[in-house]
Amino acid sequence: MTRGRLVVAAVVLIVVSAVLGGVVGAWLRSGSDASNGSGGSRGSGGSGGAAPAGTPCDVTEVAARVFPSLVTVNVRGGGGAGSGSGSVLDREGDVLTNDHVIEAAAVTGTITVDFARGQAQVPARIVGRDPAxxxxxxxxxxxxxxxxxxxxxxSAALVVGQPVVAAGSPLGLTGTITSGTVSALNRYINVGQGDAPATLVNSIQTDAAINPGNSGGPLTDCAGRQVGVNSAGAQVPGSEGGSIGLNFAIPMDFARSVADELIRTGRATHPSIGVLAVTVTAEIADATGLVRGALVEQVVPSLGAARAGIRPGDVITKLGGTPVNSVDQMLVALREHEPGDTVEVAYVRNGNPTSASVAVSGS
Structure with missing residues (x-):
């Protein structure tokens, strides 16, 4: 189980993974460490054109496109029992989900998958995990x-106000669809606990309901294409649980790059140049005069970017020859490099383009 804290508008909220336990199907709350479940949802998928911001989705059509790819993940192990959600990635049988959904069976235990439009109790095995x-x-x-x-x-093409749909199995209710909008982008949400740090990187905030059992399921655009992996929701301390309209998903561009590495090698590396950045969207660029790219907000002392002279306020526009119009694109481009590599980073400072060779670190 994981949880974190998020301060929004002077109200302290508990950010929790969308977990459904085998015995207790409820939001984790501050102080409730005794839950014995694990599970959740993420969402996205389909084909066709996405609806522009402010235009409602045809949710019936989205459901028809997403349900054949949607699964419920059932877990039993030494760490407890529970259920979550997932999406089929390929015809080799790979399914993307949250690590917290399957962690109870990480050492010993069993995992089975129920297809929303197909067979139930299909045995599954872990290909790779990335708790971080x-x-x-x-x-x-x-x-x-x-x-x-x-x-x-x-996910790099998402805009605030764009309609999205979440699919999964909240409270074990398979084949459930909820809809909403992209409420915000570029959220860095700490969902780690104790000695198990975990961060939703550059996450998508949505008011589409994400409840226990949704974790790992797809967040999709109006064409049914997966743009995110549903992972966590916020809850006011002392409340009885349930979605309050502040929910978070991992961007699909990033999630897919991690999944590809897990499929290839069974583990994920975490290359970094030591910056925390936000996307300069077209709207922000028009309003501020900044160029499109990844706007550096913080630089980690002693890591590559700091040593190369990159500073807060710089806008990264290219990494290793790959154009960068968003933080998603920067992170995916960075994942093409290994810790110990040196990568050329192009950036703009005060309107002046420049570049630097930056050391890649990682774990």
């Missing part, structure tokens, strides 16, 4: 079930 980013890939035997991979959308 709360992502995991599991695999079902590809010859045992009909597989419909979810269509991947571009």
């Amino acid at each position: 980013t709360d992502l995991a890939v599991i695999r079902v035997p590809p010859d045992s079930v009909r597989l419909t991979p979810i269509a991947a959308g571009e």
